[in-house]
Amino acid sequence: MRRELGLGLQTDKRPGDYAALARIAEAGGFDVVTTFNDLWYQPALPALLEIASATERVRVGPSCLNPFTTHPVELAGQTAALDAASRGRAFLGLAAGAWLGGLGLEQPRPVATIAEAWEVVSRLLAGDRSGFEGEVFRLEPGAGLAYAPERERVPLLVGAWSPRLTAFAAKRADELKLGGTANPAMVRRARERLGPADVGVVAGAVTVVDRDGARARDLARRRVAMYLDVVAALDKTVALDPEVLSALGARIAAHDVHGAARLISDETLDLFAPDGRPLRARLALCLVAGA
Numbered sequence: 001m002r003r004e005l006g007l008g009l010q011t012d013k014r015p016g017d018y019a020a021l022a023r024i025a026e027a028g029g030f031d032v033v034t035t036f037n038d039l040w041y042q043p044a045l046p047a048l049l050e051i052a053s054a055t056e057r058v059r060v061g062p063s064c065l066n067p068f069t070t071h072p073v074e075l076a077g078q079t080a081a082l083d084a085a086s087r088g089r090a091f092l093g094l095a096a097g098a099w100l101g102g103l104g105l106e107q108p109r110p111v112a113t114i115a116e117a118w119e120v121v122s123r124l125l126a127g128d129r130s131g132f133e134g135e136v137f138r139l140e141p142g143a144g145l146a147y148a149p150e151r152e153r154v155p156l157l158v159g160a161w162s163p164r165l166t167a168f169a170a171k172r173a174d175e176l177k178l179g180g181t182a183n184p185a186m187v188r189r190a191r192e193r194l195g196p197a198d199v200g201v202v203a204g205a206v207t208v209v210d211r212d213g214a215r216a217r218d219l220a221r222r223r224v225a226m227y228l229d230v231v232a233a234l235d236k237t238v239a240l241d242p243e244v245l246s247a248l249g250a251r252i253a254a255h256d257v258h259g260a261a262r263l264i265s266d267e268t269l270d271l272f273a274p275d276g277r278p279l280r281a282r283l284a285l286c287l288v289a290g291a
Helices: 017-027 044-054 072-085 110-126 163-172 184-194 213-234 242-253 257-261 266-272 278-289
Strands: 006-009 032-035 059-062 092-095 156-159 175-179 200-204
Touching: 006 017, 017 032, 017 044, 032 044, 044 059, 044 072, 059 072, 072 092, 072 110, 092 110, 092 175, 110 163, 156 163, 163 175, 163 184, 175 184, 175 213, 184 200, 213 242, 213 257, 213 266, 242 257
Parallel strands: 006 032, 032 059, 059 092, 092 156, 156 175, 175 200
Antiparallel strands: none
16 A cells, blocks of 8 residues: 655644645645644634645645534535545545533444444535435435535545444545554554555654754644543553543643643653654654554
């Protein structure tokens, strides 16, 4: 399977910044430019449309949207708009989402919800008006998009750590993303769970590169803290101190990012983020990609 290198951007930038960064990434040989859709940040789509208009080759898409805050009909519309703007280079990233408890949103049946969301999106893009009756979502017979999409199918990326969502990805997805990790052992575990399926594995590691290696490492700790609170318990290849994780979660809940960062040891940081001076970070990325 062909290896690719992608750049993921947080949606905390000014209009115009995404295009400039995407041009640099494309000129530098990156294959994918994606944006996150994390809660409390700007939505992914405006930044992705800017990236699509500024590039010619890279694949573009969100990593990831979730069907608990965005209905599949809207997911299909956003995907179709991005695919048209990028002239057929879009992909759709779907995940159950994180931090939604703070909105009072429950996330029951995540596998069925993601599977049915993809089914609805797939039918709408393909022009299938036969209707759909699922456990979570439904389409009335005759319902469909009022325009012709660029393509009848776009690639699907599933963000997942769980065995059940990984099993779904093995059947329906083009890629499986492990968000917030630089741990080669977890990449190997995901590959084992996927079995013989022709599905790519994406290690979505927080990466910080600076001429000042210490400054890069300090920033990496702060960036990793919010994701570590979510993914640390999901990585079964490492054993992290439950008391430390509990304390880290409490600091994140109190918006004390610096306090949370101080709880992350050097050894733990290396499992979740390549960082440091350019050569060191590049070698770390290669190790993850080659896992």
